[in-house]
Amino acid sequence: MPEALLIEASQSLGMQQDTSDPRFTAWENVFGTEAYRSLKEARSLFLSLPVPERLSAFDEMMSIYRSDTGFSWIGHQAAKRIVELADDPDAARCAFASSLHPALLLAMNGTSVRFEDINHDVCNLARMMAVVLEVHLQVVPADPFARIDEETNDAEIIMAPFGYKIPSTSDLPKKTLEILGDDGRSRRLSSEAVALADAQVSTSKLVIVSVADGAMFRGVGVEPIAREALVESGRLRAILAVPGGMIFQNTGVASDILILSSEWDTKLKVRFVDLSAPRFAGKTVRGRPEIKSDTSWLKAIVAPVLESSASAMDVPISDIRAKDYILSLDRYLVPPAVADLECFLSERDTLPLHEAVELIRPLSLGQGDDGDFKIREASPADIGERGYLPLPKKEISIERAQLRKARNQRLMPGDVLLSVKGTVGSVALVPEEASVDGESHFWTAGQSFMILRPKQGRISGIALLEYFSNPSVKTALRSLAAGAAIQTISIKDLKEFRVPVPSTEEEDEIEAAFRDRQARLAEVRTILKGIEQARDASWPHRELQGAQA
Structure with missing residues (x-):
């Protein structure tokens, strides 16, 4: 105990102790016990050090000790x-x-x-x-x-x-x-x-x-x-x-x-x-x-x-x-990745984000368990390697009174989800197979996300996904985030964040490259599945299939 050692050392040097200090009471409890012998030895070693080394020794002790x-x-x-x-x-x-x-x-x-x-x-x-x-x-x-x-x-x-x-x-x-x-x-x-x-x-x-x-x-x-x-x-x-x-x-x-x-x-x-x-x-x-x-x-x-x-x-x-x-x-101090992005944008037609998309901010739907309507709520943890949002894991039940609020943030195919709180910069595209019909089982987004719904004739969802998934763009986004504990991008900064507007030819190229990448990922998953099946068919996995079941 660094503080007990200080009391022992300062007292031996003639300092009158403050008996109201709770550390003095702790020292008194040690006095006369077997542990006090170790404390005396520590004090002797401590005071035998040159003065600068005493401070270094105390610094080393305090680095692993938290005072009450x-x-x-x-x-x-x-x-x-x-x-x-x-x-x-x-x-x-x-x-x-x-x-x-x-x-x-x-x-x-x-x-x-x-x-x-x-x-x-x-x-x-x-x-x-x-x-x-x-x-x-x-x-x-x-x-x-x-x-x-x-x-x-x-x-x-x-x-x-x-x-x-x-x-x-x-x-x-x-x-x-x-x-x-x-x-x-x-x-x-x-x-x-x-x-x-x-x-x-x-x-x-x-x-x-x-x-x-x-x-x-x-x-x-x-x-x-x-x-x-x-x-x-x-x-x-x-x-x-x-x-x-x-x-x-x-x-x-x-x-x-x-x-x-x-x-x-x-x-x-x-x-x-x-x-x-x-x-x-x-x-x-x-x-x-x-x-x-x-x-x-x-x-x-x-x-x-x-x-x-x-x-x-x-x-x-x-x-x-x-x-x-x-x-x-x-x-004020621009990271190199942000400087690269500024150079890229300076040579292109751009729009502030709020002119390219409709920004929809999800609201809390509460934690109801007994509602008549069930919906799926996406979180950043749902986002996988494909870039698409898979079926959200979280299912919540809501009452009729909450349904209107939930409808206002219902996810539509082609929407882009951008994480603006916590894990800032995570991005995903809502797929065509997302459930959108009826009053139950549709998809919505948690409060960590901002829903970006592309405006007609500006920029497609796939182009937005490709843009926001770029490391330089992620760095630029994160440079806007603030918060002592949980990093958050303000709505004001997000609205003014610039996005490039691709030409028709570029949009076609972007979409073709994205589709090709999805097809190749599907091939990789098929190969990995085949490898896993071959492993399960070999010893000892083959013999232990029943035990696992």
């Missing part, structure tokens, strides 16, 4: 890059539990550090860490957003917990509330929205703030107001898009690091950097993006961007305004 106190420890490589972004400050303020590791690194480098967190146990842990690392760390148990100390620092690191709802706005400074469009009403605010406003209130020369990626594009609540104020303040210098797991190892939520300067200049460009790019990240055996040891995040935001760069881009404020102050990386 709400404490979120970030790894050494991430903490090191964040400290580098702070650019060797003389004085720094570090806010919230996740900033503790960078705070300790700064203190070990000689920086005067003030660490703030509202959680009493987190503050006690910070004090113990400072003692065992033999560094001075000013620990203040207070809500960092309240800004009880207005002292100006060279740098500030704000790492508020993601998705935390601020219970009351009464402690927030007036300046913070004004940025969020305070109208005197009582409202619940998210930690991300307040963090964006709080960073602007800071008087520090450099501010580093971490937020969940959803705060960069969500259009509800006060987050759009906070983003607009941030951009128009002229203080935003860079945004580093961080893949899930790279900094916060106990969550898969993607995040962003924003860099603000105390200098105001509305003419400057904003540097966007993709930290998931191969030059910055590698994969571990656990599948989590790992920071490459020879990379520099500071250089990524100060060095000139090469025209050929696929991981960084300088974006004018005017472009951000044109995109309604959305600060998601994928709105």
